[in-house]
Amino acid sequence: QTVVTQEPSFSVSPGGTVTLTCGLSSGSVSTSYHPSWYQQTPGQGPRSLIYNTNTRSSGVPDRFSGSILGNKAALTITGAQADDESDYYCVLFMGSGIWLFGGGTKLTVL
Amino acid sequence: EVQLVESGGGLVQPGGSLRLSCAASGFTFRSYWMTWVRQAPGKGLEWVGNIKPDGSQTYYVDSVKGRFTISRDNAKNSLYLQMNSLRADDTAVYYCARDSLGWHPLDYWGQGTLVTVSS
Numbered sequence: 185q186t187v188v189t190q191e192p193s194f195s196v197s198p199g200g201t202v203t204l205t206c207g208l209s210s211g212s213v214s215t216s217y218h219p220s221w222y223q224q225t226p227g228q229g230p231r232s233l234i235y236n237t238n239t240r241s242s243g244v245p246d247r248f249s250g251s252i253l254g255n256k257a258a259l260t261i262t263g264a265q266a267d268d269e270s271d272y273y274c275v276l277f278m279g280s281g282i283w284l285f286g287g288g289t290k291l292t293v294l
Numbered sequence: 295e296v297q298l299v300e301s302g303g304g305l306v307q308p309g310g311s312l313r314l315s316c317a318a319s320g321f322t323f324r325s326y327w328m329t330w331v332r333q334a335p336g337k338g339l340e341w342v343g344n345i346k347p348d349g350s351q352t353y354y355v356d357s358v359k360g361r362f363t364i365s366r367d368n369a370k371n372s373l374y375l376q377m378n379s380l381r382a383d384d385t386a387v388y389y390c391a392r393d394s395l396g397w398h399p400l401d402y403w404g405q406g407t408l409v410t411v412s413s
Contacts, residue, residue, distance in 0.1 A: 222400065224339075229405055230400070231403075232400060232403075236397040241398070273338065275339075280353065283341045283399055285339045286338070288339070
């Protein structure tokens with residue numbers, strides 16, 4: 185059973201840069217998995233940030249960027265702000281119409 | 295403005311059934327894949343399944359196959375999730391979401407509806 189892996193938690197200083205990753209328990213993530221990223225604050229529904237590896241969703245500031253780093257998908261936040269403190273989820277296309285979420289990363293800005 | 299509004303959640307006993315609805319507005323519903331995603335209390339997101347624009351094809355995560363059925367009524371701009379043989383681990387907030395073109399899944403989300411499976 186393939187698992188999508190994310191760091192459970194991460195912290196960044198205000199104004200700093202942080203890179204969150206999205207990997208596979210077996211194998212490498214490539215653009216063929218069409219990784220997407222979502223931000224969720226407590227009590228709210230998720231918000232689309234990045235899709236198809238590196239395309240920003242409408243209205244998402246360019247502080248957020250997506251890429252493939254090594255064998256993982258990555259979400260980089262530059263110039264972190266207090267309201268970036270959220271849970272971040274990646275999702276990968278696994279084929280046969282199926283998508284699979286990672287477990288999420290809780291980002292703290294302090 | 296794209297809007298997705300889920301309804302139908304509530305408390306149900308193990309083994310019971312429930313049907314969730316999602317009312318869509320602000321876009322041409324019949325042109326888009328639609329998806330259900332759930333989130334157990336204090337846990338992460340889980341992709342449940344999706345449905346093709348014309349309703350002719352559906353896909354499901356293994357844990358709900360044979361128990362859950364996704365359908366849609368394009369004339370009513372509505373998406374449905376029929377849940378049967380419910381178990382305690384189906385307890386979650388259920389979100390409907392739109393899949394956009396260009397490998398852009400889940401571009402818009404509803405606010406979610408809570409399903410609690412408990413005796």
